[in-house]
Amino acid sequence: MTGLRSIDGTASGPAWDYDKLVFEDRVHRVLYTDPRIFDEEMTRIFGAVWVYLGHESQIPAPNDFVATRMGRRPLILVRDSEGVLRALYNRCTHRGSTVCREARGSAKSFQCGYHGWTFLNTGKLNGVPWPDGYADNFDDEKFNLAQVPRVESYRGFVFGTLNLDAPPLIDYLGGVAGPLDEWLDRHPGGKVVLCEANRLKFKGNWKLLYDNSADGYHVVFSHRSLLAMENRFDEDGDKGMAFYKSNPDNAPMYVRYFGNGHHFKDKRPNVEDRPGALWEIEGPHPGMEHFEASLRQRLGDKADRALDLASSEPVNINVFPNLHILGNHIQVSTPVSVDETDTTWYGTAVVDEDGDLEGTVDAINALRMRTQESFPNFGEVDDLVNFEQIQVGFQAEEDEWVYMHRGLGIPDRFQVDDDGVITGPPTDEVFMREHMREWKRLMTAEPRIAIARAV
Amino acid sequence: MDAPDPSTSSYYVSDDFYAALVEDFSGWQTPERAITDSALRDSCARFLAEEARLLDTDRLDDWLGLFARECIYWVPGTRDGDPRREIAIAFDDRRRLEDRIFRLQTGEAWSQRPGSRTTRMVSNIEPFSTPDPEIVMVRSNFLTVEFRAGETRSWAGWAGHRLRDMTTHWKILVKQVNLIDYDQNLRNPSIVL
Numbered sequence: 001m002t003g004l005r006s007i008d009g010t011a012s013g014p015a016w017d018y019d020k021l022v023f024e025d026r027v028h029r030v031l032y033t034d035p036r037i038f039d040e041e042m043t044r045i046f047g048a049v050w051v052y053l054g055h056e057s058q059i060p061a062p063n064d065f066v067a068t069r070m071g072r073r074p075l076i077l078v079r080d081s082e083g084v085l086r087a088l089y090n091r092c093t094h095r096g097s098t099v100c101r102e103a104r105g106s107a108k109s110f111q112c113g114y115h116g117w118t119f120l121n122t123g124k125l126n127g128v129p130w131p132d133g134y135a136d137n138f139d140d141e142k143f144n145l146a147q148v149p150r151v152e153s154y155r156g157f158v159f160g161t162l163n164l165d166a167p168p169l170i171d172y173l174g175g176v177a178g179p180l181d182e183w184l185d186r187h188p189g190g191k192v193v194l195c196e197a198n199r200l201k202f203k204g205n206w207k208l209l210y211d212n213s214a215d216g217y218h219v220v221f222s223h224r225s226l227l228a229m230e231n232r233f234d235e236d237g238d239k240g241m242a243f244y245k246s247n248p249d250n251a252p253m254y255v256r257y258f259g260n261g262h263h264f265k266d267k268r269p270n271v272e273d274r275p276g277a278l279w280e281i282e283g284p285h286p287g288m289e290h291f292e293a294s295l296r297q298r299l300g301d302k303a304d305r306a307l308d309l310a311s312s313e314p315v316n317i318n319v320f321p322n323l324h325i326l327g328n329h330i331q332v333s334t335p336v337s338v339d340e341t342d343t344t345w346y347g348t349a350v351v352d353e354d355g356d357l358e359g360t361v362d363a364i365n366a367l368r369m370r371t372q373e374s375f376p377n378f379g380e381v382d383d384l385v386n387f388e389q390i391q392v393g394f395q396a397e398e399d400e401w402v403y404m405h406r407g408l409g410i411p412d413r414f415q416v417d418d419d420g421v422i423t424g425p426p427t428d429e430v431f432m433r434e435h436m437r438e439w440k441r442l443m444t445a446e447p448r449i450a451i452a453r454a455v
Numbered sequence: 456m457d458a459p460d461p462s463t464s465s466y467y468v469s470d471d472f473y474a475a476l477v478e479d480f481s482g483w484q485t486p487e488r489a490i491t492d493s494a495l496r497d498s499c500a501r502f503l504a505e506e507a508r509l510l511d512t513d514r515l516d517d518w519l520g521l522f523a524r525e526c527i528y529w530v531p532g533t534r535d536g537d538p539r540r541e542i543a544i545a546f547d548d549r550r551r552l553e554d555r556i557f558r559l560q561t562g563e564a565w566s567q568r569p570g571s572r573t574t575r576m577v578s579n580i581e582p583f584s585t586p587d588p589e590i591v592m593v594r595s596n597f598l599t600v601e602f603r604a605g606e607t608r609s610w611a612g613w614a615g616h617r618l619r620d621m622t623t624h625w626k627i628l629v630k631q632v633n634l635i636d637y638d639q640n641l642r643n644p645s646i647v648l
Binding site: 103195196197198199200201202203222224225226228229232233284285286287288289290291293294342343344345347349362363365366369370372373377378381382384385386 | 459463464465466467468469470472473532533536538539540541542543544545546547548550551554555557558559561563564565566638639640641642643644645
């Protein structure tokens with residue numbers, strides 16, 4: 001892409017000496033409370049690594065667009081008239097107003113509401129009102145919308161980065177692409193489509209959510225009410241997340257760190273590897289008895305596989321810094337300010353283009369919508385309040401340290417393979433220590449940040 | 456054979472049920488269907504005030520008692536959407552609604568510890584007739600002010616109640632809660648709306 005322009009935003013250097021704030025066993029509270037650190041993160045992390053921007057199923061046809069953000073930057077993720085994926089800055093090159101104020105839609109061009117400048121969905125300036133009042137040549141690319149210079153898709157997941165030195169997306173994902181592939185490949189055609197979302201937010205720093213994302217230690221405490229609810233009719237008490245009960249480290253699940261801040265909590269080993277096993281541990285959901293009976297009647301032996309598609313996949317796949325695949329959700333977290341974060345739990349639906357499911361896909365999705373509503377309603381709300389209460393606790397200025405040392409110093413507690421992939425027990429905080437190590441590396445690196453202007 | 460107990464199993468939320476639900480909640484607020492009978496309007500208004508009072512006074516079990524055995528509590532995340540194809544902010548059948556109340560009453564739902572205090576204003580109450588003479592649909596506006604953990608905030612929107620006339624009282628078949636900010640990120644949506 002031409003028209004790259006380097007930005008000098010990182011020239012001032014780090015606001016802090018991070019060697020004094022990030023240690024192997026602990027980090028300083030200011031990582032979560034200092035607006036200057038947050039401002040730097042918006043460039044050095046949310047500008048410099050591949051950031052998840054949206055899913056291709058949100059913009060299936062040419063000219064489709066969806067509003068998104070990269071950190072705080074307002075973007076329009078478009079599939080332009082030629083079918084090219086672009087992440088346009090939603091910022092008029094004239095006076096800075098947004099040129100698109102819709103959440104999604106289809107448009108060949110965007111017109112600023114302020115002075116009527118119009119841009120094609122490639123980002124190119126298409127026209128300004130009464131151009132004879134300007135001495136400029138409007139073919140100058142500086143008048144085109146800025147856009148993210150590198151946008152790539154991995155199996156429908158669209159990412160962007162401003163960092164010209166970032167590795168290709170596939171290399172950035174590295175090992176975490178494995179679980180992502182497995183998550184996709186359990187669906188017909190190896191894909192899902194996004195549907196509507198449980199949209200939540202909390203008054204806390206974005207990293208509190210990332211720190212929690214592979215945390216197997218909090219589950220039976222933070223989600224005590226959900227576990228009780230899921231099992232109130234179950235004599236064995238083995239529904240939902242019951243495999244966390246007693247000591248989760250005795251269960252076969254594990255947490256794995258892949259590098260680049262990505263990690264994976266794999267709960268699948270807790271569940272027998274056979275059709276129907278996932279469905280058997282589902283807690284109660286609206287319509288489950290009706291649809292199970294109906295699917296068994298229609299599909300016979302194949303019903304177990306269909307019911308598993310309506311069941312929550314027991315994984316937490318965390319792609320640094322803002323994408324989480326858990327259950328059947330695509331969860332996206334978006335920082336708003338140092339102590340405010342949006343977290344949007346997009347549902348996913350099964351598609352059956354080849355007819356594998358013999359006409360039952362609508363029934364499966366009717367069930368799958370209800371299974372997906374459970375955790376955001378009855379689990380995530382409790383986590384988010386706990387995050388908010390951390391942010392309150394952090395106001396105690398003299399009590400500086402936040403610990404993440406569970407497992408540290410215990411021999412043979414985790415294994416490291418030849419590729420540096422670390423595997424440990426599910427309550428271990430090794431994943432947190434590793435993503436904080438990566439955070440510190442990024443905050444002290446010098447990324448080559450640029451924007452592009454279409455020609 | 457007795458009908459299955461909807462508190463412990465969910466057979467009634469079927470394909471046909473979903474189709475009827477979407478149909479029932481489409482295009483129901485028409486001038487031809489508006490109910491002008493003042494006694495009926497008054498009865499609906501008193502019922503909605505009672506419902507708000509039960510919620511504001513934390514009488515969640517009594518609030519559950521206002522619902523028909525086979526019921527739906529529905530907070531859509533889209534406008535005019537179909538719950539078969541979309542996630543809702545909440546879509547509870549009888550069992551899940553009882554689950555919701557059970558969870559809130561465990562004392563271990565941190566999103567409600569401390570619990571919220573609410574004051575609900577219900578107004579603009581408009582009942583509409585349906586093809587079934589025993590069923591009315593009621594549109595009302597709500598403004599719920601919530602105080603929790605030192606902060607006061609509000610929820611606003613309109614509700615659609617589908618009510619069955621039990622001669623001496625009403626039963627809620629469906630309560631649909633339409634937030635004005637249904638498509639935005641919501642902070643701690645853990646109270647019953």
